[in-house]
Amino acid sequence: MLDLTYDAPKPKTIAGATGDWELVIGLEVHAQVATKAKLFSGASTQFGAEPNSNVAFVDAGMPGMLPVINEGCIEQAVRTGLGLKAEINLWSAFDRKNYFYPDLPQGYQISQLYHPIVGEGEVLVELGNGTARRVRIERIHLEQDAGKSIHDMDPNMSFVDLNRTGVALMEIVSRPDIRGPEEAAAYVGKLRQIMRYLGTCDGNMQNGNLRADVNVSVCRPGDYEKFMETGDFGVLGTRCEIKNMNSMRFIQAAIDYEARRQIALIEDGKEVVQETRLYDADKNETRSMRSKEEAHDYRYFPDPDLLPLEIEQAWVDDIAASLPELPDDKKARFINDMGLSDYDASVLTADVANADFFEKVAEGRDGKLSANWVINELFGRLKKDDKDITDSPVSPEQLGKIIGLIQSDAISGKIAKDLFEIVYTEGGDPEAIVEERGMKQVTDTGAIEAAVDEVIANNPDQVEKAKANPKLAGWFVGQVMKATGGKANPKAVNELVMKKLAQ
Structure with a gap:
């Protein structure tokens, strides 16, 4: 287990004219389910297709077309729930959420208000300095995505693209446990990390595959503790919901602005209206979108075209047995078994592709040395070239061989x-390159001693200075390494230099 202090961070406090205020935040994260077909049709979920090309009759709301549940979406929702240590409901049901909008051709969205497929769970959000917070998950339900209205192609017209209509979403609803903008971003980041490990959502926020509705309210210090004791939401203040946030940075900026807006209203004797708001990134402000709806506004009722969903515990158990190692467990293993620092383990487990690459590099090799090369040399170069690990010109096998050559003293760190x-720019087998280009480290003590003797003989003045100040011995080591083209064993050079200067 990771050595963390739970619930230690203090809530974000904002100083107002009448005293301090604290933030209370809950999030509804919408994650597109990683499947090739939609929730109730066989239409493709491919991103970037021609407008209205991935649309089945049922997606378009054609009369008489009935939905058929995609079992793959159900399995992915169960996997996500298990990854978040949540209760899996063996009985769940779908409801119709009724509203009108041009990109919702059925006139309703199929969702799960009353009986979600996943119940309560939790996620551990690390906040740095060995501190973390457990954020409670209230529920995860499946629902259809809506289409997309396009308003910027013609100033006099709006267009509708139904490609996203019917795409399966998991709505992950948190309790109001998040206490600051940084925590909110870290929470979304942790959900994204876990789902990418599970393979249930690719987490691509730029494409809209992961987005969040952020609920923000403010209260006085001590009120949150009263809420935790009593469950009375009234002490938390009136909340406003900021819709469709698809950037970690914007999530933080929107929360900060919205909290200060609410504080200013309250301190000015005005009322915070419960409503849905949008965030304008260009102006760094939130603005009113519509009054906040309640469940009854949508006239929810059980979908008459879909029977309740019943799944077997044995099926859930099989899915649980197939789960991969999750990021917290992998990080703990990297620290405990490989001797990595908390920082290095965090960097390497931040993304499943990075973690998999590192494990291949480190297999049978020194963990710390492997981590150093992956993080500092490879990641540093990839960042410089604006590449990610999937585009790496150096394979884990190639980098592993380089590290193996260092460990066997075949090459020095400089030669490595x-x-x-060479491998990054030209490719090739590292072991063959070392042989062909004469890059092997000189370990013959006779040859190294001859080089040391020559440097000492040619620099008598420097010898006297080094004898008076032993710290200057490093100069001789550098000269010998230069004379041997960096091929001499640095440890052997250092030992011989110290021995010769002591005579």
Whole structure:
């Protein structure tokens, strides 16, 4: 287990004219389910297709077309619930959420208000300095996505693209446990990380595959503790919902602005109206979109075209047995079994592709040395070239061989960096390159001693200075390494230099 202090961080406090205020935040994260077909049709979920090309009759709301549940979406929702340590409901049902909008051709959205497929769970959000917060998950339900209205192609017209209509979404609803903008971003980031490990959502926020509705309210210090004791939401203040946030940075900025807006209203003797708001990133402000609806506004009722969904515990158990190692467990293993620092383990487990790459590199090799090369040399170079690990010109097998050559003293650290550059730009087998280009480290003590003797003989003045100040011995080591083209074993050079200067 990770050595963390739970619930230690203090809530974000904002100083107002009449005293301090604290933030209370809950999130509804919409994650597109990673399946090739939609929730109730066989239409493709491919991103970037021609407008209205991925639309089945049922998606378009054609009369007489009946929905058929995609079992793959159900399995992915169950996997996500298990990954969040949540209760899986063996009996769930779908409801119709009724509203009109041009990109909702059925006139309703099929969702799960009363009986979601996943119940209560939790996620551990690390906040740095060994502190973390457990954020409670209230529920995860499945629902259809809506289409997309396009308003910027013609100033006099709006267009509708139904490609996203009917795409399966998991709505992950948190309790109001989040206490600041940074925590909110970290929570969304942790959900994204877990789902990417599970393979249930690709987490691509730019494409709209992961987005969040953020509920924000403010209260006085001590009121949140009263809420936790009594469950009375009234002490938390009136909340406003900021819709469709698809950027970690914007989530933080929107929360900060909205909290200060509410504080200013309250301190000015005005009322915070419960409503849905949008965030304008260009102006860094939220603005009113519509009054906040309640469930009865949508006239929810059980969908008459879909029977309740019943799944077997044995099926859930099989899914649980197939779950991959999740990021918290992997990080703990990297720290405990490989001796990595908390920072290095966090970097390497931040993304499942990075973690998999590192494990292949480190297999049978020194964990710390492997982590150093992956993080500092490879990640550093990839960042410079604006690439990610999937585009790496160096494979884990190639990098592993370079590290193996260092561990066997076949090459020095300096030569290893030259070798890495060759492999990165030209490719090839590192072991063969070392042989063909004569890059092997000189370990013959006789040859190294001859080089040391020559440097000492040619620099008598420097010898006297080094004898007076032993710290200057490093100069001789550098000269010998230079004379041998960096091929001499640095440890052997250092030992011989110290021995010769002591005579």
